[in-house]
Amino acid sequence: MNTNPFKVYSPEEMSAEQVMKLFVPVAESLEIGGPEHVFIHGHRGCGKSMMLRTMAPDCQMIATGKQLNELPYLGIYATIKATGLDVAEYDRLKDQYAGLVLAEHSLVSFLGSKVFQSVAQNCMPGLDTTHARDEFRKFVLQDVLPRIQPGSDERAIALLAQALTQIKDAQSMLDILNAASAVLDAMYGAALDYLRRNSFTTEYQSYKGPLLGYRDFLYPVMCRLKSLSVMPAGKPIYVLLDDADNLNILQTQVLNTWVSYRTGRDVAFKISTQLAYKTYLTTSRQRIETPHDFREIHVSSIHTGSSSANRYPQWVEKVVQKRLNDFGITADISDFFPEDEEQEDAITAIAESLKKQWAIKRRGYRAGDDAYRYARPDYIKQLGGTSKNRSTYRYSGFQQLVHISSGIIRFFLDNASTMYAQQEIKDEVPTGDMPGGLSVTRIDPTIQDLVVRTAADELMLGGFDRLEQELIAGVATDEAKELKALRNLLRALGGIFQEILLSNRSERRVFSIALSDDPPDEIMKIIRLGVRNGYFYEAAIGTKEGKWRTRRYIMTRRLAPHFTLDPTGFSGYLFVTTELLAMAIQNPKQAVVLFKENRLGSVVDDRQLALGLGND
């Protein structure tokens, strides 16, 4: 057992008991448990994998207290690793029909193997009975193996024959499942062998190995599986496919084709992506659409949208409290991550003063509104004009830390884990297990501040800002150039947001931009790169004129400490034109100067937006 309560676990490697001990359902009801195909999009670390992992049978049995065959569905959990299914050799086949056929075979045999592996890993308690064994043995011998045509691949033929014998003679359920998995592993391997033969040649190589398809193998096998009495009989199978961005373009098209079949009542795909899913086209170049073919959920938006104002912090609190409780600490979360008292007292004093002034100036809707909007920015402003003075602002306290995590639980936990380790060093806590429970009972505000500031600087500087010094014009790859442009854009926006915070404007807590016009593709490419890498979150907003809606991009609040911004909320938008964006990408300093001179961009208070559709 580790002694850091905030360590991040890979759901794939966690036991059902660990998962259920640590998992807290996401604040919003995501409704992904229905018999339909669902895409779940979200940045790395927002909780997608954990969500899918909890849908595996072992977790569901704990969660519902039911037996395997009483569950409402059978979840098959499978993670796609970066170079697992997508190997470089596919490039040889990308323009050939053979490429699609082989991509389907690879995906089918991969998932086929995962079906048996998943049963072995996630269904076993109570499944190793004579009845279950006999039923499974019959299923594999009659419904699985006969569907495999090994072609003339000698290795596949031999393994198939070997598996037949092994399964007939198997003494345990695990032996049956492992033998079935091994056969499908071999079918998968046959495709890899063929791809390897294509590595160094442009000449056509004939494929004589096994070919498995969705409709003639995987789908009928899963339908038969769900009819077994030991399984959730008659209930659908959910294929919980994690990190589908790691499929190559051919495999992605194949998966989309399966989604287009709308077989959700029998087999539904719950597919998670890290916002880099390659295409929604099928193998026949048709586009799968939502809501006809699938539902779509953006976890990051759920955590950062307006409806998340309280729910995300509440969710994080539950997650963190669960972890602390597990280590024997029941103190209030705010006591574990205390605010800097002196700073908060000063901010409270400013808030009180603002409330008193409200009767005279009446800037907000009510006194509390004014205090909420201006107290913290005013405090930061009062610290002085130099960045040195402003750096004395303390990013501490549970609420600030939650806001800085910007809707991604992993960011909160990673920071908390580092803080915990540093507090241990400061407190000179002996290393090793602490049988008496948690050794650290509070994280100093100075440590909280240092950790989030370091993380923010690393986000901007680590391998990113240095590009400016190192990049020699004309020698970088296109992607490196785009990253430099993105870094410039972030610098300009961070600088402008800081200018706004330190100004006397009516709305000073601005963290997002809305597009006033339609920027050209080269600018949108940079913004989308920012979204993909977690620097921006995308949403929609009503236009100033109120005639239609436009795109809004919220900068990650993880960068708040880097630019000394108030992370605790935002309620204004910076409407930007193509001119400002182009200037920001080219020359961030100049963009900030022109904004200061009121020559670029305009800040709009959310209450001024005509449609008031908000920031969903």
Place this chain on the structure above:
Amino acid sequence: MTNRVQLTDLGRQLPARIDLFVCAASFEARCRSIASPIASVTSSAIIVRNRESLASSAAEAEKLQSLFGDKASEVILSLESPTQTADVLASSIIAKIKEVGSGNVFIDITTFTHEQLLILLGLIREHPTPATITLGYTSAGEYSTNTTDEDVWLSRGVTTIRSVLGYPGRLSPSKRLHLMILVGFESERAQLIIERLEPAQISLGIGDQAQSVSPEHFSRNARFHARLKEFVDRQMRTGTAVDTFTFSCIDADDARKAVLAHASKHADSNTVICPMNTKISTIGAGLAALEYPQLQIIYASPMEYNETGYSSPGNTVTLFELQELLREPHLPQAAAAHPSLTNLES
């Protein structure tokens, strides 16, 4: 057999005539270290360049070109398209090797990318030749010459991670992922690879002290290894086993053996190898994966190189003959040494 010689003695160690010399022009002066002393005994030369870095390699390419005059031809590869790289290498270098028959071929591997080098190795194995192919590697005198010891960096960031063409592995969907990294001076990039691949098991390889390019290199390498291990200990999930192994940075065959010996301990996993140390050890990793095709090799393309201070040229060259290493007799020997890997193949 590996032979380490002073650059000044290089001429005496090589045949009187080199029928084909191959090297890669880069932003490093190191790409000329071998070419300079042997240009006069070379009949023909191929200078490899990358389409995406033509500007940064222009100065060194021009100097190489002037060394060889009209004996040299230029070949342009793509950093972004491994298949295109393989096709160009096949139609240029491999075709030329066939032309020289049983002559002498000398390939300076120093400034090829790890990926291109592995592809070239795979191609040479695919096209057996009677030629004598000698590989040469110039060690760096110093790395990261424009930074302090603490801030050493050679390349940063990762744009894409892909399997290397010719080394797709034979991964089994039912097995867990075991990532072996031959750690170099690039702990940040190694961290990114670990984060993106999320392996169940990690093995960090460090250059053997006795088999390091120099004691200084070992000490820097060890510090980066320690940094990486610290990162792994701190960041990686509970249940992720972190293991270590050592390998030779200066002997490809020893590196091959070390990789196989360690991979065999994880025969129940899908082993993916990421070579990030010397090009010699990368050849060793490539040889291991060619012998045992279930091993996959990956390459993480860097976002940027420390072009202004990557390295200063050293004064020694490591020489070894490739065919000796590619000979099949290795297979039964290795099979005996690594029965678990052999069992996997059967």
